[in-house]
Amino acid sequence: MSDRRIRILLAKPGLDGHDRGARVLARCFRDAGFEVIYTGCHQTPEQIASAAVQEDVDVVGLSCLSGAHKYLFPQVAKLLQDEGAGDIMVIGGGIIPDQDMQALYEAGLKAIFTPGATLDSLVEWINTNVKPRA
């Protein structure tokens, strides 16, 4: 009689302080039945990784408009691996140029969503890719 729920941590690393998009996303994920830990703007990759481990989330969702994704996204993925939490999936969103994609996937990101992606497609990706774990 177990009762598994998907847990997601949302964060907005980097310097830009607009988190309206991330808030919309948080509400959308809640309505999809996920437990969402929203942590807001301006966090360092270290803070994000540490919070993700303490919260035992399935997914870390990062959004970034400031162009610093090239460093910040891979750094979160690396820190999680270092903490033995490489199974936590890191996904990213934002204005990310095509030529950066390859490097981000190689750094361990599992999915990248650009501004055209619908909210439904995000929810569907998570429902398909998060495997219930033992």
Place this chain on the structure above:
Amino acid sequence: MKELGKKVLAGDIRAASRLIRNLEDQIPETNIAMREIFAHTGNSHVIGITGAPGAGKSTLTDELIDAYRKKDKTVGVLAVDPTSPFTGGALLGDRIRMLRHAEDKGVFVRSLATRGAMGGISKAVGEGIHVMDVLKKDKIIVETVGVGQQEVEIINHAHTVIVVLVPGMGDEIQALKAGLMEIADIFVINKADRDGAGKLYKETLNMVKMSKDMGDNGSWTIPVLLVENVLEPNKFAESVKALSDKIDEHYQYLVDNNLLSERMRRKTAAEVNEALWGNILQPVLSDLHSQGEMEKMVDKVLSRQTDPYTLAEEIASRYIKKQA
């Protein structure tokens, strides 16, 4: 994850957060790990913080963490927010007020959704406290949802309960009458920068005095503390430091009067009850279900061939015999 209990005993944060997750998800094998760690629990001071949504509980918790870190204490936090009854999802927003402690190894913050539990906390809180306890957190702070006056569950889990009141909510005194009085060990008048704080302070003091006159709360006089504006960081820190001193004073009071374990009596009884249920009734029920016998029994009662009481006696004697 194998050997979860052992890893938690060794202080592994990832294992601990996974164990709490398994408790929330009600994975049956979780019992194995809980059994391993139980003997090592019972050392932490558990502090409950309750009060209406928006009263400033998370902000206060954040500053309390700071106060305790300055006293060289380690801190665990279980912060509960409501699950949406419509979607089963939840927005867990308490952590956002505590971000500055994210990298401090002496602090472990875990957000929990109520998942339909009434009473202001989630079902996993009771055992989550045990997990934090094994991680050797000196202070474990439980922040309740704060939906209303039925939030008395916390009294079963915390040694020290802080009730946070704020001016301008209109129904403060109503709330006091309705039962918060019985659960509070300490009152905080939060947002003391706001209009009406002084009035609320006086009213609360009066309530405390009246209940004292009626002989409640033993020899502990419930203190009422004003906490100053969060917008003036130094003043805020100072008043929260004073709050932490009061909390410690209450703990010492419980220790000196041998009341510490008394506070946990109801929780422990509930845990024993639940374990008995899980080990005795649950297996019988699943057995009856898997044999299809449950359906047949219901049919028999429906057609009045027998009654539930006779059936229960038959089943009881059958399973109890099996045991002997």
